[in-house]
Amino acid sequence: MKNRKKVAFYTLGCKLNFSETSTIARNLQDEGFDRVDFEEVADMYVINTCSVTENADKQFKQVVRKAMKLNDKAFVAAVGCYAQLKPEELASVDGVDLVLGATEKFKLADYINDLSKNDFGEVYSCEIAEADFYVGSYSIGDRTRAFLKVQDGCDYKCTYCTIPLARGISRSDELENVLKNASEISKQNIKEIVLTGVNIGDYGKGEFGNKKHEHTFLELVQELDKVEGIERLRISSIEPNLLKNETIEFVSKSRTFVPHFHIPLQSGSNDILKLMKRRYQREVYTERVNKIREVMPHACIGVDVIVGFPGETDEHFLETYHFLNDMDISYLHVFTYSERDNTEAAAMEGVVPGNVRAKRSKMMRGLSVKKRRAFYESQLGTNRTVLFESENKEGYIHGFTENYVKVKTPWNPELVNTLHEINLTKIDEDGSVRMDFVTVLV
Structure with missing residues (x-):
């Protein structure tokens, strides 16, 4: 292209999506594009989609309309998890020109010709079994911290989750490449790096379905702690069964890793955890929290919890509520269960009415406010x-x-x-x- 075109990005969803958006943006800049804010007029708008958020299709349509208002002749591309799960649905949205699935999103430049609008959205997506290779990513230049992707995909079979369908098997970046990316970030005057992935505690599984762990998550943390120029390293969400005592102890003595853990619980009832096919019981969660408090009394501990899962009775919900109320945690991320196509949970009996889900969510969010306040009060004067x-x-x-x-x-x-x-x-x-x-x- 003779003249550099302008491209704008909009990211829905998680830290992992932000890291991948940044990488796609850098790739396009190398191909002759200039990145601009999404609020500006651009020649192309790229929307990185999410399948976890409720009303994903509604959010996507709103973002497309926003892009079309800015420039109704702009080329619109959709990538990411929702693009993998529902490509035809996204392609049918008025204004969308291109939809790329899990293996194609990092090759966006290869699918762009002249940025002419298409009469219908073109779809290029794979069978998810083909998503067996790893593409490293990190966000930079977007904010004061960077999101560094170390792992992708998931081998777990949680009954409510579409992520394995959207991202494929668990696979990891090579340790040398993670350290190289961390070093690159450190040279950009960025003070904090957040490690991200789908299931980062599973770090070490190789590409192409190789289940052998080349390195453990603990080894990753130990090596990252040695990288020069990084002030802070933060672990994003990590499964309780994969957060080992050795890692907790290392973080407590670390030069750069901060005392902050975000550990998904999802339910405080073992009955519901079993229905969800989670790989631990609540007793394991209690052990992890107690270990963190033992070696880092001032640590922040965040919790994911789902309310309204099929089969969750009032008794199950109150079991979770009291379990969290009695535990020394710092805040909650509360998710109201919503059915997802092609998941086991969507066909389960014991569907919880919408108004009951909403009531439970409100109660749990109130508990989160109380917990955060108590944690903040415990830090006053320090x-x-x-x-x-x-x-x-x-x-x-x-x-x-x-x-x-x-x-x-x-x-x-x-x-x-x-x-x-x-x-x-x-x-x-x-x-x-x-x-x-x-x-x-x-």
């Missing part, structure tokens, strides 16, 4: 390290401490992407914590 982010929100700049306390101070652009030792002083009305500066670190 000195922590904050990394400030880049957004001016109503005259304030926000950031997170190493143990994931959200703090605020009046806006000052010089604070962006800097680390400071602070003293946590009081909780504000919006739930964030006010602070006093102690030391400028970086």
